[in-house]
Amino acid sequence: MVVHKIFKNTLVVLVGLVCVIYGLTSEEVKARPVSTRSPCINCHTDFTSVLRNGHPPVTGKEITACLACHVPKTTGKPELNAFFARIHRAHQCFKQKVDCVVCHTWQPTKSFGLPNQNGTMGKPSKKDMDLLKQIFNSWSSSVFLDALHAKKNVTCTGCHGNFLPISEATVENGRCLSCHGSLEQLAAKTSPLEFPDRNPHKSHLGEIGCTVCHHAHRESEVYCLGCHKTFQMKIPAGTINPQHQQSK
Amino acid sequence: MVKENLIKKEVIVSRRSILKGAVGMSAMAAAGSLALDLTPQKAEGSILRTIPKKWDETIDVVVVGSGFAGLSAAAEAAAAESQTVILEKMPTYGGNSIISGGSYSSWDDKYHLRQEQNLGNDSPAKWKEDWLKGGDFYSVPELVEVIVNGAAPALNWMIDEGGLEIRKVLARHGGHSAFRAHMAIEAVGRPYTEALKKIAEKHGTKIRLGTQVSWIWRKDMDGPVLGVEVTKGNKKTNIKVKKALILASGGFSRDVKMRIAFNPALVPEFNCTNQPGSTGEIIRYAQAIGADALQLAFIQMFPFAEPESGILDVFATYPAKGAGYGFVYVNKLGKRFVDEMERRDVIAYAQIKTGVKPTYSIFNRLMMQKMEGEKELEAGVRKGRFIHGDTIIELAGKLGIPGDTLQETVSKYNKSLQEGKDSDFNKKISKQMVPLAEGPFYAVAQWPAVHHTMGGLRINPSAQVIDIWGNPIPHLYAAGEVTGGIHGSNRLAGNAYPDCVVFGRVAGINAAKEKVLS
Numbered sequence: 114m115v116v117h118k119i120f121k122n123t124l125v126v127l128v129g130l131v132c133v134i135y136g137l138t139s140e141e142v143k144a145r146p147v148s149t150r151s152p153c154i155n156c157h158t159d160f161t162s163v164l165r166n167g168h169p170p171v172t173g174k175e176i177t178a179c180l181a182c183h184v185p186k187t188t189g190k191p192e193l194n195a196f197f198a199r200i201h202r203a204h205q206c207f208k209q210k211v212d213c214v215v216c217h218t219w220q221p222t223k224s225f226g227l228p229n230q231n232g233t234m235g236k237p238s239k240k241d242m243d244l245l246k247q248i249f250n251s252w253s254s255s256v257f258l259d260a261l262h263a264k265k266n267v268t269c270t271g272c273h274g275n276f277l278p279i280s281e282a283t284v285e286n287g288r289c290l291s292c293h294g295s296l297e298q299l300a301a302k303t304s305p306l307e308f309p310d311r312n313p314h315k316s317h318l319g320e321i322g323c324t325v326c327h328h329a330h331r332e333s334e335v336y337c338l339g340c341h342k343t344f345q346m347k348i349p350a351g352t353i354n355p356q357h358q359q360s361k
Numbered sequence: 362m363v364k365e366n367l368i369k370k371e372v373i374v375s376r377r378s379i380l381k382g383a384v385g386m387s388a389m390a391a392a393g394s395l396a397l398d399l400t401p402q403k404a405e406g407s408i409l410r411t412i413p414k415k416w417d418e419t420i421d422v423v424v425v426g427s428g429f430a431g432l433s434a435a436a437e438a439a440a441a442e443s444q445t446v447i448l449e450k451m452p453t454y455g456g457n458s459i460i461s462g463g464s465y466s467s468w469d470d471k472y473h474l475r476q477e478q479n480l481g482n483d484s485p486a487k488w489k490e491d492w493l494k495g496g497d498f499y500s501v502p503e504l505v506e507v508i509v510n511g512a513a514p515a516l517n518w519m520i521d522e523g524g525l526e527i528r529k530v531l532a533r534h535g536g537h538s539a540f541r542a543h544m545a546i547e548a549v550g551r552p553y554t555e556a557l558k559k560i561a562e563k564h565g566t567k568i569r570l571g572t573q574v575s576w577i578w579r580k581d582m583d584g585p586v587l588g589v590e591v592t593k594g595n596k597k598t599n600i601k602v603k604k605a606l607i608l609a610s611g612g613f614s615r616d617v618k619m620r621i622a623f624n625p626a627l628v629p630e631f632n633c634t635n636q637p638g639s640t641g642e643i644i645r646y647a648q649a650i651g652a653d654a655l656q657l658a659f660i661q662m663f664p665f666a667e668p669e670s671g672i673l674d675v676f677a678t679y680p681a682k683g684a685g686y687g688f689v690y691v692n693k694l695g696k697r698f699v700d701e702m703e704r705r706d707v708i709a710y711a712q713i714k715t716g717v718k719p720t721y722s723i724f725n726r727l728m729m730q731k732m733e734g735e736k737e738l739e740a741g742v743r744k745g746r747f748i749h750g751d752t753i754i755e756l757a758g759k760l761g762i763p764g765d766t767l768q769e770t771v772s773k774y775n776k777s778l779q780e781g782k783d784s785d786f787n788k789k790i791s792k793q794m795v796p797l798a799e800g801p802f803y804a805v806a807q808w809p810a811v812h813h814t815m816g817g818l819r820i821n822p823s824a825q826v827i828d829i830w831g832n833p834i835p836h837l838y839a840a841g842e843v844t845g846g847i848h849g850s851n852r853l854a855g856n857a858y859p860d861c862v863v864f865g866r867v868a869g870i871n872a873a874k875e876k877v878l879s
Contacts, residue, residue, distance in 0.1 A: 281596050308744065317460070317551060318453040322570070325452040336452070339637055340460075342670045 148212040152228070153178075163203070176216055177229045195266030202263060205253035213246065225277060235277030244280055251330045258350040259329040272329065289323040296320065311344055313337060326351075397579045399649045412580055416588060416601035420446050422872045423589060423600060424607045425574050425643060428456030429550070429858060430841025431609035432557035432566075433515075433865025434872065439564035441873030443604055447566060448591060450573035451638045454558070456611050457842070458861070460636060461550035462678040464534065464542040465527075465862075466855035467512040471520065474531050475540055480793070483539035485509035492856060495536040495704055496815070496849020499656060504847050504864075507822050508856075511863035516543060519862070522563075523556025528733045533685030533793070534854035536704045540793075542682060542855040548675050548737065553858065569593075574643065577606065577837075579650040582828065585835035585878060586650070605836045605872035608826070609865060612814035612842035613641030614660065620811060623657040632671020632810035634663050643843060647818055651828040652837070655845040656816035661852055662709040666810035667746070668719040673812070675737060676746040679729070680722040680807055681854050686731045687794035688724045689774050690807075693717045695757060695766030697774075700786040706851045709809040719806040721760060723753075723771065726803075728795045738803065748804045756802045771797045815852050817845035824868035838872055840864035 152174040157163060160171045160178075171178050183196040204211040219225045219242070224233035237245060252259040252269070262271065269277070272284045286296075293299060300314040313326070313335065326336050326348060333351035337344060393411040400407045421444040424435045431447055439445040449456075468483040469475065475483060489509045493500050519525040525545060532542040545552035558568075575597065576590035588601040612635070613619045619641040620627045633639075648654055665680040666673050680688055684701045690708070692698050692715040699711035712720050729735050741747030750756025753771050757764040775796045777783045783790060818826050818839045825833035841861040848856060 281594050310740075316453075317549070318455065319459075319551075319555075321453055340670070340672060 148215065150214055150218065150228075153216070175228050177227070180227070180230070197268045197270075198263060198266035201249075201268060202253050205249065213242070213249075234275070235279075237277055237279075241277075241279060245277060248330050255330075256350060257330055258327055258333055261350055262329075283322075284324055284329070286320070286323050289327075311337075311341075311346070313346060313348075394580065397581050397650045399651075410576065412578055412587065413590075413599040415599075417598040419601040419603060420444055421602075421604045421877075422446075422607065422869070423448060423602050423605075424609055424869075425589075426456060426609035426611055426841070426843070427454040427558075427568055428458035428609060428611055428841060429553060429557060429861035430611075430843075430865035430868075431456075431607070432458075432554060432561050433862045434607045434609055434838070434840055434869035435566040436557060436561040436564060437866045437869030438605075438607070438873045439561060439566045439869075441870065443873040445561075445564075445566045445869075447561070447568045448572045448574055448589075449568060449570050451636065452571050454568055454570065455551070455554045457635050457639060458550045459554045460673070461857075462673060462681065462854075463544050463548045463550055463553075463675075464532065464678070464682065464855035465512075465516055465544075465553070465858040466534075466537070466541040466853070467516050467543060467859060468509065468539070468541060469513045470527075470543060471513075471517045472529070474529060474543070477529075478531065478540075480531060480540040483541065487539060488537075488541065491536060491538050492853060493849070495853040495856075496659075496851050499659070499846070499849035501846040503822050504820070507867065508847070508859050508863045511866070512859035515859060515862040515866060518866075519553060519556045519560075523560045525552055525556035530731065530733050532682035532732055533791075534681055535684050535702045535708065536851075536853040537685075537855070540685065544682070544732075548678050548682075548734070550858075553862075557862070574610075574646070577646045577650055579834075582651050582830075586837045587878070601878075602836065603877045604875040605838055605868075607824075607868045607872055608643055608647060608818065608837070608839040608843050609841045609861075609868075610643035610843045612639050612817070613644065614639050614811045614814055616640040620660055620814070623816070624660050627660060627662075627811055631662070632666060632808075634666050634671055634673040634810045634812045641814075644817060647826060647837070647839075650834070652826050652834060653819040653829045653831075654817060655819050656849070657814070657845065659815040659848075659850045660811065661705055661813040661815060662809040663812035664705055664708040664712060664809050665722070665805075665807035666812075668806050668808035671810035673810070674746070676741045676744075676805055677807065679724070679732070679734060679737075680805060682732055683722065683724055683728055685791070685793060686728045687774075687778070687797070688722045688728060689770065689797065690720055690722055691762070691767065691770055692720050693762060695762040695764075695770055697770055697785055700783070700788040702788050704851050705812075705854065712807075712809055719808045721762075721804045721806055723756070723767070723797065723802065723804050725795070725797055725799060726801050727799060729803075731793070731795065741803075741805070746805060748806075750802045750804075751800050753797070753802055756804055760804055813848075813852055813857065814842060815845065815848040815850065817843045819846060820844050820864070822867075823871050824864050825871070836875060836878065838868040840868045 153176060154174040217225060218228055222236050222238045225235050225237055226233045251257055252263050254260060272288055273282055296314055300312050303312055303314050305311050327333050333348045335346045335348050337346060393414045396410040396412045398410045422438040424431045424447045427447050427449040435445045435447050468485055468488045489505050492505050493502060528544045528546060531540040533540045534542055571593060573592045574589045575592040578587040578589065586602065586606045588599055589606060591598050591600055614633050614635045615637055617629050644654055663673055665677045667677055688701060689697060690699060690701050698715055699708050726738065729738050738747060742749050748756065748759050750759060753768050754764040757767040775798055778790055778794055778796050781790050820826055820839050821833060824838045824840050826837040826839045828834050847860055
């Protein structure tokens with residue numbers, strides 16, 4: 114039984130090696146669907162082809178090679194060098210759909226992390242992961258606010274903090290305002306010329322949650338227009354004059 | 362003896378057959394006891410409800426809704442040291458209250474404004490008389506009694522403890538025989554909701570936004586309300602209520618299906634002044650656990666809403682308040698069509714009867730000054746809501762109304778002030794009415810929109826919800842527009858505020874006194 118197992122493992126490795134050798138024949142990464150855990154080096158013979166000019170040489174097989182310098186920050190501001198945004202975007206663009214588990218380790222409902230790294234970023238179930246992948250897709254390639262943030266190198270942690278967001282996750286105003294200034298500053302920026310009291314950031318309804326209008330993972334909508342149907346108001350990553358869902 | 366057993370067996374059998382379609386008996390026993398639920402099991406989307414065996418959270422007093430009634434109730438419950446949480450389903454607080462027209466009726470206040478301004482006599486009894494008459498005597502008099510006596514103390518409470526600032530003048534709305542309408546500096550509801558929120562939060566109330574009550578838990582028609590099911594996003598949780606559940610969820614004007622069910626005339630073509638959340642599900646959940654509801658057909662239209670969107674903005678409040686100071690309503694032909702001091706339903710139907718939308722209020726600067734509304738004149742003109750004319754003829758031209766007809770109407774009105782008699786519509790002329798002699802003149806377009814549901818859950822003077830047999834449902838209270846039998850067939854302007862705040866306070870005070878459920 115043990116012998117059988119060793120034989121089986123060797124076979125797997127041999128097959129794997131063949132695939133790797135195939136892959137290693139070109140400098141560029143071959144575009145092919147990848148969905149099992151494998152070290153970076155399986156696709157990237159060395160990292161120089163994907164690193165920018167002037168980047169110090171990197172050795173290693175796994176992402177730990179990069180984490181030595183690129184430490185994730187979760188304060189909400191984009192990291193000084195947008196490593197995490199770029200690496201996720203690169204692996205999620207339409208040419209190369211790389212599944213999360215190629216780079217990440219995942220034990221459903223138990224842990225989610227990186228190889229050779231302690232700690233876990235969450236305990237996503239299969240259902241949680243399906244939702245995460247959906248939203249991740251939106252972040253990397255949609256026309257919504259999340260994709261606008263992605264282009265500025267803000268990742269999930271920028272809004273959601275250290276751990277993988279769960280389906281009931283909300284983002285409180287303090288988070289948004291830590292980058293986008295105080296509400297007073299925002300109000301000053303969006304003060305309409307003609308009718309200054311029609312300011313979306315100085316509503317007669319009081320301080321409104323940013324995410325009431327600014328939806329990250331779907332079309333943003335101007336809440337005011339739900340009642341004030343004739344106001345001329347626009348919002349990034351939204352459409353003009355949407356009908357608010359709840360009006361019957 | 363034998364017969365008893367036979368009957369018992371029958372009961373068990375029919376229960377079993379009810380459950381056959383849903384879930385097996387053994388699974389049922391494991392899940393918990395059946396909850397009181399008047400939803401037919403065959404109804405689409407109905408599920409078999411069982412009392413939660415485990416509660417996600419326990420709270421002393423839960424208040425549904427964050428308008429005047431909810432905030433007042435929470436403020437009093439929290440002040441009495443009960444752990445109090447307001448559940449608000451919308452993303453912002455304040456419901457209709459925060460966007461409403463700003464008039465708080467009271468026969469008196471701590472400044473004694475009416476007396477100071479020599480605006481005549483008034484009393485709780487006189488006010489109650491107007492109230493009952495305005496609603497065609499459908500109101501439950503004991504409930505009105507509570508409000509007319511509690512209105513002044515409640516207003517003073519908001520001023521003293523909440524920092525509310527009011528104008529030093531009063532207005533007189535249609536249907537009122539005295540000047541009772543108090544207004545905040547800004548002619549909207551927000552100053553009041555801010556004051557109430559201040560009091561409520563000062564005493565420790567927590568407001569949860571985006572949190573919707575999706576069921577009310579009760580075991581049977583004898584027992585108390587046990588708690589609520591709450592939906593937030595995709596997640597459902599169950600909150601156990603230790604002392605009381607207070608329903609302050611407002612009216613159902615936006616619930617087109619429900620409003621048409623009770624009054625078929627209120628078709629979707631009519632605009633609505635309300636915020637989008639004014640729907641009737643809480644009334645239905647309460648009825649599903651035995652609560653009685655009354656007078657649901659009595660639904661009011663606000664006559665002076667902005668004609669295109671139905672919005673009741675600050676400018677739309679003036680035709681109502683200004684009636685006492687002489688605002689004149691004309692149709693597209695330039696003629697008056699109703700006694701401006703009449704009730705809202707009379708005015709709304711008179712407008713619809715003219716057959717042409719919109720109608721207009723004609724007024725002048727002097728009238729606005731009487732109401733401390735001069736600042737709003739400029740804003741109104743800038744926003745295209747108020748049309749300005751140096752003369753009546755000029756104003757008529759801008760409105761597309763025959764100038765000579767409008768001039769004739771205005772002259773007739775001025776004459777009626779001199780003679781003390783309105784020969785066309787029998788309006789009672791009062792000395793506060795200002796002649797339309799001196800310009801500049803203004804007009805505002807107006808058209809009826811669905812506005813307020815007078816009917817709702819039955820309560821007693823202690824704000825307890827009453828069941829279909831006339832008994833209070835233990836641990837269940839209600840206050841504000843969600844209740845019925847207070848305004849009768851037609852609510853007079855300015856009477857909703859004191860209804861909400863007074864009964865909100867009564868509900869909160871009584872809720873805090875309840876014995877804790879084990």
